[in-house]
Amino acid sequence: MPGEAVTLQLGPYAGSAGAHWWGLQAAALRRPAEAAELRSSALLRPAQAPGGREIHAPRLVALELKGGAGALRTGDAGAEAPVTWNGAVAAYLERGPGGASAAREEAASGSAAARGPAPAPSPLAAAQDVPSGSHVQLWSHHLNVQLHPKSLYVIRQYMHDGDCGCLEAFAQGEGLLQDPSCMEELEDRLHYFVEECDSLQGFQVLCDLHNGFSGVGAKVTELLCDEYSGKGILSWGLTPALSSVADSQRNAYRLMNTALGLVHLCAHSSLFCPLSLSGSLGLKPQPPVTFPYISYDASLSYHSSAILAAALDTLTVPYRLSSSQGSILHLAETLNFSGRKVAAAWASVPFPALHGSSLPDALCAHQDVPWKLLASCRERKGSSCFAQSVVLRGLGKDRPSSSPGRQPRSPLHACESTERVLQRYLHTAFPGAFSTSHVLEQPCYTPAPYPQFFSPRLSRQGFLLDQAPTSSPAAVESIPVLAALQSAPVLHTLLYGLYKDLQKLNPRRCASFFSAGVEQDDFQEALHKLRTLAQCYETELEADGSEEEADSD
Numbered sequence: 001m002p003g004e005a006v007t008l009q010l011g012p013y014a015g016s017a018g019a020h021w022w023g024l025q026a027a028a029l030r031r032p033a034e035a036a037e038l039r040s041s042a043l044l045r046p047a048q049a050p051g052g053r054e055i056h057a058p059r060l061v062a063l064e065l066k067g068g069a070g071a072l073r074t075g076d077a078g079a080e081a082p083v084t085w086n087g088a089v090a091a092y093l094e095r096g097p098g099g100a101s102a103a104r105e106e107a108a109s110g111s112a113a114a115r116g117p118a119p120a121p122s123p124l125a126a127a128q129d130v131p132s133g134s135h136v137q138l139w140s141h142h143l144n145v146q147l148h149p150k151s152l153y154v155i156r157q158y159m160h161d162g163d164c165g166c167l168e169a170f171a172q173g174e175g176l177l178q179d180p181s182c183m184e185e186l187e188d189r190l191h192y193f194v195e196e197c198d199s200l201q202g203f204q205v206l207c208d209l210h211n212g213f214s215g216v217g218a219k220v221t222e223l224l225c226d227e228y229s230g231k232g233i234l235s236w237g238l239t240p241a242l243s244s245v246a247d248s249q250r251n252a253y254r255l256m257n258t259a260l261g262l263v264h265l266c267a268h269s270s271l272f273c274p275l276s277l278s279g280s281l282g283l284k285p286q287p288p289v290t291f292p293y294i295s296y297d298a299s300l301s302y303h304s305s306a307i308l309a310a311a312l313d314t315l316t317v318p319y320r321l322s323s324s325q326g327s328i329l330h331l332a333e334t335l336n337f338s339g340r341k342v343a344a345a346w347a348s349v350p351f352p353a354l355h356g357s358s359l360p361d362a363l364c365a366h367q368d369v370p371w372k373l374l375a376s377c378r379e380r381k382g383s384s385c386f387a388q389s390v391v392l393r394g395l396g397k398d399r400p401s402s403s404p405g406r407q408p409r410s411p412l413h414a415c416e417s418t419e420r421v422l423q424r425y426l427h428t429a430f431p432g433a434f435s436t437s438h439v440l441e442q443p444c445y446t447p448a449p450y451p452q453f454f455s456p457r458l459s460r461q462g463f464l465l466d467q468a469p470t471s472s473p474a475a476v477e478s479i480p481v482l483a484a485l486q487s488a489p490v491l492h493t494l495l496y497g498l499y500k501d502l503q504k505l506n507p508r509r510c511a512s513f514f515s516a517g518v519e520q521d522d523f524q525e526a527l528h529k530l531r532t533l534a535q536c537y538e539t540e541l542e543a544d545g546s547e548e549e550a551d552s553d
Contacts, residue, residue, distance in 0.1 A: 002319055002327035003199030005043055005232075006190065009062040010216050011208025012160065014238050015069070015139035016301045017275075018206050020309035020450060022058050022145040027445035029056060037442050042320040043204075045196070049146070059197075060151045061189045063216060065167060068160030069140045069152055136302035142449040150189045155182070158212075166212075168253055170260045171517030173215025177223070186220070194228075201319065202232030202328035206312075207265065209237040209274065209281075210254045214261025221268035232319075232328030235269040236312070237262060239376065241277035241288040241304035252510050255283060259502055260518070262495075263526045266341050266533065270332035273343045273485060274375050274494065275311070277304045281376040281494065282501040289372050291349055293455040293464075306451050310444050311347040311374060314483040317391045317438055324438075334436055335387050335487045339536045342495065343485045344375040350444075350454075350479035351392065355463035359395050359421045359439075360412035369429055371482055377494040384539075385488035387434040392422055394443030394462065394480030443478035452476065488537065495534035502527055 009018040029040055044056040062069075136142055138160075155176060158167040167173060176182050194200055203224050207217030217235065224233050243254060258281050266272040277298065279286025288298040296303040318326045335343050348371040353362035373379045395418065408414035411428075415421040418439045426435040443462065454476040456468045462479030507520060514520060 001039065001199070002042075002325060002330070003201040004041060004045075004059060004197040005202055005204055005319070005328060006193045006197070006200070007043060007058060007060045007204040007206065008220060009060060009206045010220060011211060011213035011238075012064065012068050012139060013208050013210075013240050013301055013305060014206040014213070014236075015062060015064060016142075016305035017238055017308045017312065018058075018060070018062070019139040019143040020306045021312050022060075022143070023449060024309060024313045024444060024446070026056070026145045027447050027450075028442060031442070031445065037322060037440050038317065038320045039322050042201075043316075045148070045193075047148070055146050057146050057148045058151065059193050060147065061186070061193065062147075062152050063186070063213075064152065064154055065158045065160040066154060066156045068138060069154065070138055136300070139301075139305075142302060144449055148193075150192050153185055153189060167216075168250070168257075169212050169513050169516040169518075170215040170218070170257045171513075173212035173217070174219055175517055176216060177219035183223075186223070200228070200231060202234065202270070203228070204316070204328070205233065205235040205265070205269070207235060207237055207261065208239070209258045209261045210239045210243070211257055214257045214265075217261055218264035218268070221265050225268040230329075232330075232332055233269040233271075234316075234328050234332060235265045235272045237265060237272065237274045238305075238308065239274070239276040239278055239281065240301055241298040243278070243285065249510065249512075251283065252505055253513055255281070255498070255501060255505070256510065256513055256518075256523070259498055259530055260523070260526050262342075262498070263529045263533070267529075269341065270329055271336050271343055271485075272341055273315075273345050275308055275345055276374060276376045277307060278376045279378075280497075282497050283504065284501075286378070289374065291372060293350055293352065293458055294453050295455065296451070296453045303451055303453060306453075307347075307349050308374065310349045310446075310479070310481055311345060311483050313444055314347065314391050314393055314481045315345060315389075315485055317393070317440065318389055318436070321438065331389055331485075334389060334434065335485060337387070337487075339533070340386065340487045340491075342487075342491050342533065342537075344373060344488050344491050344494070346371040346373055346484045346486060348372070348482040350458065350462045351394070351482040353395060353463055353480060355459055355461070355465070357463075358413075359392070359418050360410060360415070362395065363412060363421070363425050364410055369482075371484065373490065375490065375494055377490060377497060379490070385430055385433045385486040388426070388430065388436070388484050388486040388488075390422065390426060390435060390437040390482070390484040391440070392418075392437070392480070392482045393440035394478065395439075396441050444481045445478045446476055454479075489539045490537075492534050492537035492539075495530060495537070499527060499530045499534060502530075 009015050025044060040056055043059060045059050046054060046056055049055045157176065177186065205217060205221055207213055221233060221235055262274065277289040279288055294307065296307065298304055318324065318331045319328045352370055412421050412425060415424055422437045422439055426437060452475055456473040457465050458476050459465055460474050460477045462476055
């Protein structure tokens with residue numbers, strides 16, 4: 001088996017997506033028969049809770065700002081970060097901001113400073129009394145798994161929210177990890193999780209791109225690349241579906257943070273994937289991504305990050321399978337050839353299929369692949385790709401494709417297995433592309449605190465009903481999902497568009513951004529690297545488009 005991975009969450013939006021993702025994995029663990037398809041040990045560490053109960057905690061290091069993880073406290077006076085101790089625990093509910101419930105824990109005995117050789121995780125789980133979406137302000141409000149005491153590191157130099165004291169520039173984030181005390185804290189937590197791994201396969205980095213955490217991510221991935229040479233580093237650059245930026249200067253900050261974070265994360269990662277429901281990363285806003293069977297509020301991180309979490313849980317299947325030797329590095333190497341270290345994510349959440357239908361039936365019902373681009377740029381008809389990793393889950397493997405003795409209705413119906421169906425479909429939809437694919441019976445489980453923003457046309461199992469129910473629809477407990485990581489020409493649109501927007505900025509109007517520590521020459525070099533990266537995805541069509549844009553400028 002490829003072994004274990006350590007995850008890093010850098011920033012509040014990354015924390016929101018991560019909290020949902022850990023919840024999805026915890027929900028799957030409660031279905032042991034189906035969970036056997038995936039190795040929980042790839043991302044989760046088994047441990048004993050007080051009382052002897054076995055729990056699974058994320059192998060996670062999460063960096064957050066002061067006030068950004070308010071629910072994750074101990075009974076110690078004012079302590080924001082969890083501590084390691086050997087006493088008993090009594091959990092109780094307390095009303096947090098906006099009426100949201102959050103679990104707090106109180107030490108019944110033992111010293112907060114006592115450190116055992118292998119400390120059990122503190123029960124830092126959100127309460128079952130799930131808050132409504134509009135009241136979820138912090139990712140800790142919808143976290144329902146237990147974190148290890150070494151998981152959360154609160155950066156006290158900056159505030160989570162407010163008009164001042166925020167981490168808003170790339171150089172500020174870089175500067176944090178140039179502070180020896182911050183770097184020592186990070187390395188200590190990393191080493192703890194790495195050293196307990198039997199066979200470390202690599203790292204997952206979930207990082208905010210739009211704020212100063214892009215600079216944190218740059219230094220973190222550089223550290224991982226230097227200290228753990230040969231291990232896979234898969235980085236996800238996350239941005240909210242809607243920008244909360246109102247003034248032009250902060251919008252310019254957002255753009256520059258995104259570009260610098262993208263270039264640096266890409267340089268130090270095996271593979272980098274921008275992940276967002278935003279319609280654009282550039283200066284001109286575009287409507288957020290929509291899904292036909294989800295009605296979500298794009299202004300709520302709680303909602304948009306939940307969709308991204310379902311995509312993440314599916315996209316990362318190749319290196320978590322019980323039956324596969326695939327690793328993070330192997331997945332990256334299938335997509336990052338010819339300098340193409342950026343991948344685009346696509347997802348169908350949920351994958352539209354009638355209850356009881358076969359995979360050929362479901363695929364033949366759509367003229368194009370029924371998924372949406374999660375890379376913050378416009379989709380194009382007839383999209384192509386160079387290479388892709390595709391995962392389909394939740395349709396079941398044992399449904400017959402065609403009736404014995406009858407002529408198959410399509411070439412897909414003639415395939416002998418769902419794996420062959422998906423392979424043939426991808427070969428037809430993307431001729432000439434290198435495609436790997438996996439099919440899982442296990443769906444994506446969506447119990448609370450996952451938001452119930454699904455269409456009433458979905459059954460409990462996330463399949464399409466012939467008609468919407470006349471009474472109140474039942475809660476959707478699971479959904480089928482189709483998702484892909486692609487090395488594709490559409491990334492030229494994203495990267496070159498970002499480069500063109502940055503060229504329009506007047507550096508003199510962003511003097512405060514550069515005064516935080518970014519040199520003009522370094523910024524211009526990053527711009528050059530961004531354009532070079534865009535050219536890796538250029539086809540004749542993109543080249544013609546670039547020339548037309550250059551002529552019109």
